[in-house]
Amino acid sequence: MRKTIIIYGLAMAALIALLKYLEYSYFIRELSIDIYIGIVAVTFVALGIWVGMRFTRVKTVVVTEGPIFELDPAKLKDLGISPREYEVLRLISEGFSNQEISEKLFISLSTVKTHSANLFLKLDVSRRTQAVQKARELRLIG
Amino acid sequence: MRKTIIIYGLAMAALIALLKYLEYSYFIRELSIDIYIGIVAVTFVALGIWVGMRFTRVKTVVVTEGPIFELDPAKLKDLGISPREYEVLRLISEGFSNQEISEKLFISLSTVKTHSANLFLKLDVSRRTQAVQKARELRLIG
């Protein structure tokens, strides 16, 4: 980003210099204001396109497949995640709804919500998709 | 495209009108040519950015590196998943809400919902968490 700004700044400086040159140039003096504006327009359209493309550029995706998944119980303890919460986490990561989870674990929907809410606190997230993402990073799940 | 050209034309017309107005205005007459140029510059930078973003359609880029995650474009084609839908899928898998996705892609919430709904059809799922899970199985994402 810093680099972008610097380049942008340099481009501006160059343009201004060019304009000043034109302003005091013999040959160009006769040109109408329209030509002048045309130059500026073209220059800035190009600049704008460049900026727009830079801004829109996509991050390339690189995924490195790690070693086989192995759960470290100590990690759960560190985060203060209880066994039941971990169960809920796993089921969430498998794409089940809270309702389905409650049926699988024979508990009420309320309870699942409580567990997941506590889970979100402990993982410091606010959505189940984030929880899955983070748990994967932390290698809590495979 | 037609619309693009029309808007472009109107913008040009408006700009020219503005310039003419300035040209014959009492108050503005005193302003230097720089102000003039500034207006043109700003206008065309905006235009350029717009154009730049519009035509920077994202190619899904996958860099192969190390133990690899390699996206098979054929898979996407098989499932009929469009580039835009794939983008949404990736962001969903990273835990973003639809609102956040809409902001990242500069589109409305409605559009994100449309894309995700189509995505769910094509992946044969009904929830984003399931979509992530399935996409991972199919190795559409890492």
Add this chain to the structure above:
DNA sequence: GGCAAATTCATACTTTTGGCCGATGTTTTT
């Protein structure tokens, strides 16, 4: 027994998602 942590449940409310329509414009293909 008693305490702390864990598990369970409920109610009420807000936000987010998803389903189901339809609509318009754009891009690519044929």
Add this chain to the structure above:
DNA sequence: AAAAACATCGGCCAAAAGTATGAATTTGCC
């Protein structure tokens, strides 16, 4: 030029998810 695929947006409604708060039980442990 017509057709098909893609992308964009909107509204409406229902379902799911998340927040907040409080409370009753169970369980493991000293």
